[in-house]
Amino acid sequence: MRPSNDNSRETDPGQDWYAHVEEVLARHSDELDRLSETAAKAKDSGSRPAINWRALNEPDAALQLAVLSTWVHWFVGRYTLRSLVPPCWALHAPMIEELSALAAAWRGAYESPDVAAEAGLGWHEHLEMWRARWPNWNLDNCNVNVHRATADVDWPNVGYPNDHQFPSRGAP
Ligand SMILES: [Zn+2]
Numbered sequence: 808m809r810p811s812n813d814n815s816r817e818t819d820p821g822q823d824w825y826a827h828v829e830e831v832l833a834r835h836s837d838e839l840d841r842l843s844e845t846a847a848k849a850k851d852s853g854s855r856p857a858i859n860w861r862a863l864n865e866p867d868a869a870l871q872l873a874v875l876s877t878w879v880h881w882f883v884g885r886y887t888l889r890s891l892v893p894p895c896w897a898l899h900a901p902m903i904e905e906l907s908a909l910a911a912a913w914r915g916a917y918e919s920p921d922v923a924a925e926a927g928l929g930w931h932e933h934l935e936m937w938r939a940r941w942p943n944w945n946l947d948n949c950n951v952n953v954h955r956a957t958a959d960v961d962w963p964n965v966g967y968p969n970d971h972q973f974p975s976r977g978a979p
Contacts, residue, residue, distance in 0.1 A: 857911035860903065871907075872897055878910045886934075891941065895954035901944040909937050 858871050876897060883892045896902040916922060916930035947955035 855911065855914065857908045860900075860907070872903070875903070875907055875910055878913070879906050882906075882910070882913075889951060891938070893945065893949035893951060893954065895949050898954065899944070899946070899949070899957060901946065905937065905941060905944055909934070 858875070860868060860871075863871060879892070879896065883889050892902075892906075896906060912930055912933055916926040919926075947957050949955055
């Protein structure tokens with residue numbers, strides 16, 4: 808009979824399997840602790856990339872949009888930007904992308920534990936650039952009173968020539 812530290816498993820036909828699993832878990836215990844600590848730190852810190860909206864399915868996008876809305880609400884109030892950011896911003900994809908990138912940079916500057924002291928200043932420099940760029944993305948001149956849906960145009964898929972070769976210009 809094999810020696811065992813756990814008498815309750817002596818008659819268990821899966822004893823070898825349990826022993827193996829326990830051995831593997833013990834072997835990787837430190838590594839698991841380290842990974843879980845890193846994951847918790849990343850979750851709590853602001854060092855996450857901007858949201859890749861393209862990769863999200865509809866429910867996840869809706870969830871992220873709700874989270875972003877909370878930040879935008881704070882942001883426009885804090886910086887008195889209600890006349891600049893129309894309340895319909897979430898109905899305009901370019902505005903979602905711009906605000907989402909700005910929010911990610913803000914998290915990185917203000918919520919990362921290991922961030923440099925001047926990160927807030929860096930974020931404000933980006934905010935200045937964002938302000939200059941922002942009106943370009945308010946394509947329909949929406950404002951606090953008016954929302955205009957962006958009219959899209961048909962963009963037919965014309966395909967590309969084979970072998971990624973474009974026809975030479977000026978060819979007869
Ligand atoms: Zn609008």
